Amino acid sequence: MTTLRAWLTDPNPGSRRPARLxxxxxxxxRLRRTPLAMSGLAIVSLLLAMAAFAxxxxxxxxxxxxxxxxxxxxxxxxxxxxxxxxxxxxxxxxVHGARITLYIVALVxxxxxxxxxxxxxxxxxxxxxxxxxxxxxxxxxxxxxxxILALALVAVLGPGIFNAVIAIAxxxxxxxxxxxxxxxxxxxxxxxxxxxxxxxAGAGRIILGHxxxxxxxxxxxxxxxxxxxxxxIAAGLGFLGLGAQPPxxxxxxxxxxxxxxxxxxxxxxxxxxxxxxxxxLGFNLLGDGLRDVLDPRSASR
Amino acid sequence: xxxxxxxxxxSAPPTSAPSRGFPLLRQIASGLFTLAITLIGLLLVTFxxxxxxxxxxxxxxxxxxxxxxxxxxxxxxxxxxxPLWRQxxxxxxxxxxxxxxxxxxTREPIxxxxxxxxxxxxxxxxxxxIIGVLVGxxxxxxxxxxxxxxxxxxxxxxxxxxxxMPVFWLGLIxxxxxxxxxxxxxxxxxxDPAYEMMxxxxxxxxxxxxxxxxxxxxxxxxxxxxxxxxxxxAGLLGYVSMAYISRMTRSFMMNELGQEYITTARxxxxxxxxxxxxxxxxNVMVPLITVIALSYAYLLEGSVLTETIFAWPGLGSYITDxxxxxxxxxxxxxxxxxxxxxxxxxxxxxxxxxxxDPRARG
Numbered sequence: 001m002t003t004l005r006a007w008l009t010d011p012n013p014g015s016r017r018p019a020r021l022x023x024x025x026x027x028x029x030r031l032r033r034t035p036l037a038m039s040g041l042a043i044v045s046l047l048l049a050m051a052a053f054a055x056x057x058x059x060x061x062x063x064x065x066x067x068x069x070x071x072x073x074x075x076x077x078x079x080x081x082x083x084x085x086x087x088x089x090x091x092x093x094x095v096h097g098a099r100i101t102l103y104i105v106a107l108v109x110x111x112x113x114x115x116x117x118x119x120x121x122x123x124x125x126x127x128x129x130x131x132x133x134x135x136x137x138x139x140x141x142x143x144x145x146x147x148i149l150a151l152a153l154v155a156v157l158g159p160g161i162f163n164a165v166i167a168i169a170x171x172x173x174x175x176x177x178x179x180x181x182x183x184x185x186x187x188x189x190x191x192x193x194x195x196x197x198x199x200x201a202g203a204g205r206i207i208l209g210h211x212x213x214x215x216x217x218x219x220x221x222x223x224x225x226x227x228x229x230x231x232x233i234a235a236g237l238g239f240l241g242l243g244a245q246p247p248x249x250x251x252x253x254x255x256x257x258x259x260x261x262x263x264x265x266x267x268x269x270x271x272x273x274x275x276x277x278x279x280x281l282g283f284n285l286l287g288d289g290l291r292d293v294l295d296p297r298s299a300s301r
Numbered sequence: 302x303x304x305x306x307x308x309x310x311x312s313a314p315p316t317s318a319p320s321r322g323f324p325l326l327r328q329i330a331s332g333l334f335t336l337a338i339t340l341i342g343l344l345l346v347t348f349x350x351x352x353x354x355x356x357x358x359x360x361x362x363x364x365x366x367x368x369x370x371x372x373x374x375x376x377x378x379x380x381x382x383x384p385l386w387r388q389x390x391x392x393x394x395x396x397x398x399x400x401x402x403x404x405x406x407t408r409e410p411i412x413x414x415x416x417x418x419x420x421x422x423x424x425x426x427x428x429x430x431i432i433g434v435l436v437g438x439x440x441x442x443x444x445x446x447x448x449x450x451x452x453x454x455x456x457x458x459x460x461x462x463x464x465x466m467p468v469f470w471l472g473l474i475x476x477x478x479x480x481x482x483x484x485x486x487x488x489x490x491x492x493d494p495a496y497e498m499m500x501x502x503x504x505x506x507x508x509x510x511x512x513x514x515x516x517x518x519x520x521x522x523x524x525x526x527x528x529x530x531x532x533x534x535a536g537l538l539g540y541v542s543m544a545y546i547s548r549m550t551r552s553f554m555m556n557e558l559g560q561e562y563i564t565t566a567r568x569x570x571x572x573x574x575x576x577x578x579x580x581x582x583x584n585v586m587v588p589l590i591t592v593i594a595l596s597y598a599y600l601l602e603g604s605v606l607t608e609t610i611f612a613w614p615g616l617g618s619y620i621t622d623x624x625x626x627x628x629x630x631x632x633x634x635x636x637x638x639x640x641x642x643x644x645x646x647x648x649x650x651x652x653x654x655x656x657x658d659p660r661a662r663g
Contacts (some may be wrong), residue, residue, distance in 0.1 A: 036458070139335070140342030143644045144636075145602035148620065149346075152636050155624050156350050228465055235467050236606050240621060255470055262473055263481045270477075273470030281465035288461065 030293045037289020043282025050098040058092035062249045071265045082267045084257065090268065093249035094275045100250045101279060104165055104234045105227050111169040113223050116176025117215060121207050123177070124184025135181065142174040147233055154242040161250070164243040168233055172226065179222055183215040217294055224287035228280035235276050251276050329652055336648050341393065343640045347633045348392050352385070401634035406626045411634035415616065419638070420509025421491060422608070422615030425535055426600040428512075432539025433546050433600075434593060440543070441550025442577060445558065456547055463544025468537060468603055472610035475533050487530035489612035496523045534611045538603055542596040549592045550585065557581040587658045594650030598643045 009026075013019035031037050050057050059078070066087035074082040074090075081091040123134035141149075153167035187193060188211070196210055237243035238252025246253065251272040258269030360367075363375045376382055380391050395402070401411040444456040479486045487493065491511055492500060500511065504518045512531065515524040557563065558581060566576045601616075608617035616635055623631035 136338060136342070140339055140346065143339050143343060143640060143647070144346070145598070145639050145643055147602055147605060148636050148639050151605070151620065151624060152347070152350055152632055155627075155629065155632055156353055232465075232467050236469060239467075239469050239606070240609070240624075242624075252467070255467075255473070259473060262477055266477050269470070269473050273467055273474070276467045276470065277462075277465055280467075281462060284461045284465050 027293050031289055034289045034292065036285050037292075040282045040285025040287075040289060043278055044286055047098055047102065047279050047282065050095050051102040054096050054099055058089075058095045060089035060092040062088065062093045062096040063247050064088065071261070071268070073265075074267050074271075081271050082265075084254070084268045085261070085265075090254075090271050093254060094251070094272055097249040097251045097254065097272065097275065098279075100161065100244055100248060101231060101234070101276075104161065104168070105230055107165045108169050108172060108230050109223055109227065111165075112172035113176045113219055115169070116173035116178075117180045117212060117219055119173070120177035120180025120182075121184045121211050121215060124181040125188055125203065125207050125211055127188075131181075134177070138174045138177045141171065142178075144171065146171045146229075147236060150233060150237060151240070151242065154237060159242045159245060161244045161248070164234060164237045167237075168230055171233075172230065175226070176219055176222060179218050180212075180215040183218055184211050187211060187214045221287065221291050221294055224283060224290055227283040227287070231276060231280045231283070325655060328655060332648055332651060336644060339644050340641065343637065343644070344393050344396055345389065347637055347640075348389050351629060351633050352388075396637065401637065402630040404623070404628055404631045404634075406623065406628040406631065411631050414631070415619065415634060415638055417509075418614060418616050418619040421511075421613060422601065422604050422617060424510040424512065425531065425604055425607070425613060425615060426538065426597060427510075428531060428535035429538030429600045430542055430593065430597045432536060433542030433596060436539065437543040437546030438550050438589070441547040442554055442582075444547065444551045445554035446577060448555065453551075456551070460544040460548045463540050466541070468541060469606040469610050471540075472534065472537055472607055475537060476610070479533055486533045487526060489610075491530055491614065492523065492527055493530075496526050499523060534607050534613060538600045538607060541603055542600055545596050545599070546589075546592060550589060553585045553588055554581060557584050587654060590653055590657065591650045594646045594653075598646045601639060601642055 007018065008022050010018065010022065013022055031041075066083075069079070069083050069087035071085055071087075072079050072083045074080060076082060079089050079091070081089075081094070083089055084093070119134050119138065123131040123138075149171045150164070150167040153170060154163055157163035157166060193206060193210060196206055201209075234243055235250075235252030235255070238250045239256045241253070241256065244250030244253050246257070254272035255269045255276075258265070258267075258272070262269050359372060359376045359379060359381065363371050367375070380388055383391070399412050401415070403409065404411050404414060407414065440456045440459075444453040447453055476488070480488045490497075499520070500506075500515070500523060504514060504520060504523075506514050507517055508514055511527040512524065515521070515527060554577075558577075563576060563581060566580055567573075571580075604613075604615060605617035605620060607613065608615045609621050612618070616639065620632055620635035623629075623635065
C-alpha cells in the first residue's frame with residue numbers, strides 16, 4: 001500500500017500513465033476532503049449497487065399484484081414502505097425502479113455528450129461558416145425550453161422509455177457543444193496541433209485524436225451535473241404518462257399512480273419522490289464536488 | 302471573437318469586443334437579427350415535428366367517412382397539397398400574423414385560446430420570481446460574506462436541494478401538508494368555486510391576473526382567497542428559482558468582494574452594510590439581471606408540471622390537456638409561445654445588460 005502511494009505521489013513520474021494516475025489520485029484526495037461530495041458519491045454508488053443487485057435488495061417481486069394486501073401503510077411487517085393500490089411492495093418497486101433510472105441516465109449520457117462533443121469540436125476547429133451554421137443550430141435548440149420540447153417530441157414519437165430517452169438526448173446536447181467549442185478554440189492554434197498537421201494528419205484525425213481528448217474533462221463534469229436534470233425530466237415525463245408505461249416500476253409513474261389517493265394514502269406518492277430526490281441530489285453533490293476538484297479555474301483558490 | 306447570444310447558466314455574461322459607430326444600436330440590431338434567425342429556426346422545428354406526427358390533420362377535420370372529394374377539398378384548404386417549402390412559408394407568415402392554426406379539440410383558433418390561458422401562467426411565474434429574488438439575493442449575499450461558515454453551507458445545501466427536487470412531487474407534498482392536513486392554503490385551482498362565479502360575472506377583468514384584477518375592483522375577500530390559492534404553487538416555483546439565484550448571487554458577490562475598491566472602502570471606515578449593499582451590489586446587479594431573466598424563463602417552463610398538480614388553468618395545463626387529446630396543433634402552438642417568450646427574455650436581458658453596464662457597450 002505504501003509503495004503504491006509512493007508510486008502515485010512520485011513527483012517525477014516515469015511515463016505518461018503514472019503521471020496521469022498520480023493526478024487522478026491527487027484529485028481523489030481533494031475530493032475526499034469535501035464531505036458533501038463524498039455523500040453524493042455514496043448516494044450514486046448506492047444507486048449503482050441497488051440497480052445491479054436489485055433482486056437481493058428487494059423483498060418482493062415488483063410486479064406481482066396481491067389485492068388482499070392493498071394500500072398497507074409503511075411499517076407493516078414485510079412491507080416496510082407500505083404497498084400500493086395493487087398490493088405491490090413499494091420498497092421492491094423503488095429498488096427495481098433504480099434500474100430504469102440508471103438505464104435512462106446511461107443512455108442519455110452515451111448519446112447526448114458525444115453528439116454535442118462532435119458538433120462543438122467540428123464547429124470550433126473549422127471556424128468560418130461551419131461554425132456559424134452549427135452554433136446557430138445550437139442556439140436554436142438551446143432556445144427551446146427543454147421539458148416542453150421533450151413533451152412535443154414524445155407526443156410525436158409516442159410514449160415509452162426509449163422514446164423518452166431520444167427526446168431527452170435531443171434536448172440535452174447543446175450545452176455540451178458549447179463547452180466543447182470553447183475548449184476547441186483554446187487548443188486549435190496551439191503548436192502541437194500544428195505539428196500534427198505538418199505530419200500530414202487530416203481534419204478528422206486531428207479532431208478525434210487530438211482535440212476531443214482535451215475537451216473531455218470539462219464535458220465529463222458537465223455530464224455529472226446534468227444527470228440530475230435528466231433524472232428530473234425523465235421522472236416528469238413518466239409522471240405525465242409519456243415515459244415508462246405501467247406496470248414498469250418507474251419512479252415518476254409511481255408518483256402519478258399515487259396521486260389519486262394522496263390525502264388518504266400519502267405514502268404511495270411520497271416514497272418514490274424521495275427516491276428521485278435523493279438520487280438527483282447525489283448527482284448534484286458529486287458533480288459540484290468534481291467541478292471544484294477538477295476545474296482548473298476554481299482549483300487555484 | 303464571436304459573442305454567444307445566450308448567456309450560459311453557469312457563467313457570467315461575457316463582454317463583447319469593441320465596435321465603432323453607434324455601438325449600442327449596432328449591437329441591438331445584430332441582436333434582433335439573431336433573434337429573427339432563432340425564431341425562424343424555432344418555427345422550423347415545430348413545423349417539422351408537426352409534419353412527421355402520425356395523426357392525419359385532414360382526417361381529423363373531415364372525419365372517417367368523408368368522400369375522396371371532401372378529403373381533397375379539406376387538404377387543399379389546409380394548404381397540404383403545396384410543396385413542403387411553401388407550406389413552411391405559409392406557416393411562418395401565419396405565425397407572424399398571430400395565427401397558430403386551429404385546435405382539433407375545440408375547433409377554435411389556438412392563438413385566442415392561449416391568450417386566455419397565458420395570464421394565469423404569467424401571474425404564477427411572476428410571483429414565483431419575486432419570491433425567488435426576495436429570498437435568493439439576501440441568502441446569496443449572506444453566504445458570500447461568510448464563506449465556509451454554517452450559513453454558507455446551509456444556503457448551498459438548500460440550493461442544491463432545490464435543484465434536485467422533482468417539482469411536481471414537491472407540489473403534491475405541499476398540497477398534502479398545507480392543504481390536506483393544516484388547511485392553511487386554498488386547494489387546487491385559482492379560486493374557490495363560489496368566488497370563481499363572482500369573478501366571472503361581477504368584475505371587470507383588466508389584466509387576466511386575478512390578484513391585480515380583484516385589487517383593482519376592490520374585492521378584497523376574493524383577493525385574499527386568490528392569494529391563498531396562489532401562494533403554494535408560487536412559493537414552490539419561488540424555491541426553485543431561489544436555488545439558482547442564491548447560488549449565482551453568492552459567486553458574483555464573492556468575486557466583487559475581492560476587488561480593490563472594496564478594500565479601499567473598508568479602509569476608509571465605511572460601514573460593512575454599505576460596502577456590501579451599496580457599493581458591491583451595484584456591480585453584482587448587472588450580471589444578476591441576466592440570471593433573474595433566465596430563471597423567469599425557466600419558471601415559465603417549470604409551470605407545466607406545477608400547473609397539472611394545482612389544476613392551474615395556465616399554458617402548462619393547456620399544453621398537457623392538448624397532449625392527451627392528441628391535439629398536436631395546440632401542443633405545438635403552446636411550444637412556440639413558450640419558446641418565443643424564452644428567446645425574447647434572453648434577448649431583453651442581453652440588451653438591458655448593455656444599457657446598465659457601460660463596460661459592456663465597448
